[in-house]
Amino acid sequence: METLTIGKVAKQTGVGIETIRFYERQKLIDPPPRSASGYRQYPDTTVQRLHFIRRSKKLGFSLKEIRELLELHADPQATCGDIRQRAERKLADINKRIDDLEKMRGSLEILLASCSSNGTSMECPVMQAITGE
Amino acid sequence: METLTIGKVAKQTGVGIETIRFYERQKLIDPPPRSASGYRQYPDTTVQRLHFIRRSKKLGFSLKEIRELLELHADPQATCGDIRQRAERKLADINKRIDDLEKMRGSLEILLASCSSNGTSMECPVMQAITGE
DNA sequence: CTTGACTCTGTAGTATAGTACAGAGATTAT
């Protein structure tokens, strides 16, 4: 099997070299075998692993959660239901965050509607609203 | 004018003592006068200021942005339009975050729809989708 | 064979928003 240096893996995945080493320290990727001089020699599967991490991040999972997903993936005792549970929890989590942001948006829109952009900052209705008058 | 110790201010605002001192270091509240023994003696306006900070945070502003809002508020040259601009930028910012989260939600929902919760984690369609097969 | 590019380890710094002490002095309550 062919092996890749860390720079090759970085190029193939778009993940920075320092970040790859960081992920190793964080136990998101296995420490690869080393050459005689100590260079990391990555198998192809590491490239797949990094893609997995990138995709999971896009879905909103934290590195800690991704590590847990990977552990589940590797655990023969783990079930599909376990995975589903994580995904559902994350979905609930995302919904909560959207909710919070929508509340912020609503408040900001109300404030902005009251503002005609005239006068000084002290007279600004937006500012007054936040100040609490 | 009556003055308040840091503990009183904390109680009145719900902001922790350590956090109040932290905000002072971050220049979000003015360093108050001190008693002979060095105790901070807060004017009432500090309580208002802390409420302002809390409300701004609820609207999604970072501490750095709040500091800028406060500077605008204090600047006689600043206009209501300046404030409005910040609020509009924040609104755009929030909309972007909502958008990103909605994309995550959409993807997660699709993944979850494909999962019947049967079998091992390796067979899980959610996992397979993230893995990229 | 030398130069430039690559990789190594280990440590430290970035940003955000606090939180947690230790050890000393001040104030309040009983």
Added chain:
DNA sequence: ATAATCTCTGTACTATACTACAGAGTCAAG
């Protein structure tokens, strides 16, 4: 008077996700 509570400074630590070196060694190209 003494104990309990409060406050002080300064430093360090939390979590998250990287990013940036320094200084040394290694590999590939001309």
